[in-house]
Amino acid sequence: MEIVAVDLGGTNARFCVARLDRGGRPVLDTPRKYRTADYPGLPAAWEAFARDIGGRVPKAASIAIAGPVEGELIHFTNSSWTIRPETLGDEMGLDQPPLLINDFAAMAAAVGVLNDDELAYIGGPEGSLPAEGVTTVIGPGTGLGVAQLLRRDGRRIVLPTEGGHLDFAALDSFEEKLLSMLRERVVRVSTERIVSGPALARIREALARLGGEAIVPQDDAAIWENAVKRTDKLADQALDRFVMSFGAVAGDLALAHGAHSVVITGGLSNRIRDRLAGPLFNDRFRAKGRFAHRMASFPIRLAIHPEPGLLGAAAAYQE
Known part of the structure; x- marks a missing residue:
């Protein structure tokens, strides 16, 4: 069976045809990317995708959405697009309503079908992830995405969460001061205020x-570039603090x-792979008092698949 897998963010919409395989994981055709600002909505971008692949489009779709998937009208945080789930299938010419899932639920679904060589070592014991039990899937982007992947009796069950909105807990004097500064601007400081792409500037x-x-004011992209390349002292130090808090x-x-x-995902995480594999992340991850020994037993990996959102959308549909 073939479906269209879709990964919708605030800036770009990615599409590809995916072939489902009950005996294995979905196989993705070449992805195509469209800027959301260039189209009035998802149906128009869908038409562009259909035209670009020659018009033969599967009549089923699975769509990962960067935001809560609930209510009669879904709004995007960083674009003017809206989705009305009740009518979307008809607007796109599908035989049935598409599967709509949260983008980080898609990330967790992707983790469930990744091969060992697509999970780079960050910390903990060597070897494969456990065949049973819970995997925490986490990744900083515009916010902090968090989901759970439960493997049980051969099934993969994805549980979306809002873990990025927990209260941030300061662990040293610098974080206490950072927390105090952020409280001058917001009443409540959540974890994603300090562990996310925009947090590096803060x-x-x-x-x-x-x-x-x-x-010296800089945009987020420049700060990240300077931090990763270590060409700006403050940005470099900020990224080290970011990695510690993330751990x-x-x-x-x-x-x-x-x-x-634990599996870490996302483009930002892949850019700082070496730092995540170092002591700043791992020491903070394990520093849980009486649970330190247990924390050291957790395999920690980084998902390095190039299109986890599309793979996850297809895997969720297949599951």
């Missing part, structure tokens, strides 16, 4: 203020989930 600003240094948050969530392993 951490860099806090380091500058505390060090009495001038705050602590990932460990907290793994404990809360009763997990047996």
